[in-house]
Amino acid sequence: MPAMKTLENKVALITGAASGIGAETARLFASPGAKIAVADRDAAGGHKVAAETDGHAIEMDVTSEADWKRAVTATVETFGGLHVLVNCAGIELVKSMAETSYEDWRRVMSVNLDGVFLGTRAAIGVMRKGGSIVNISSVAGINGFSRQVAYCASKGGVRLLSKAAAVECAEAGLGIRVNSVHPGIIDTPMAQEILGTVEAKMRGEIEARWKLMHPIGRIGRAAEVAQCILFLASDASAFVTGTELVVDGGLTAR
């Protein structure tokens, strides 16, 4: 279904929209009639994506309650409402349990889980019937992975936060849906950053291992995740709430 029809007359706020999956989502959502608020802590990157998508750039830190208030208010004042929130901002941490300091743990929880809580709560406060919240978790929110204790815990939290919010919104008759998306390894700056932390001679081996992890035989593309986010954001998924959409080339099917 073309984005033009599915998000016509809708206002979407996307966090982490300066890069990777969030930026691809903003590009896919951009169409005549759809209004996009491009939110990120990377102001320059956010302005670039906003210019490409005819969107409105909002510099924000998703861990700040005050920033959420400002971002939601700016979106409503600029575009007249809020119909879709995509909580995509996130950070990775590849460290063993022993290497993970409490400060590391708190930082990952703060961005990946507190940020999604603050955003979901702020959006529910202004959304009307037909609203949709899409929270980006990970396959690491379903399965455990070595050297990712904080990341897995934060993404597992996003999965159940989304289900609890979905049930609460539905039972309260708010007409707001909440779902989570669980990508496998996706070729974005985040994945490249992880590769950058390993010795150059090991990178080929890691990339080969990443491909083998996915039965489809390759890692994913940001645009492929964006298509799934679009489905959950749009009225095409009107009877879908509290679910987890896995986009992982079969990784978790094994």
Ligand code: NAP
């Ligand atoms: P990315 O390319 O690194 O983009 C993430 C964006 O979020 C960046 O622009 C980043 O800004 C921004 N951000 C980080 N912390 C923020 C904060 N506190 N406030 C506002 N913005 C913040 O990552 P990606 O790969 O597209 O990942 C997007 C989401 O998908 C994340 O939640 C990630 O955990 C999830 N995911 C990714 C993969 C993957 O393999 N790529 C797999 C599963 C799930 P800075 O550049 O300044 O940090």
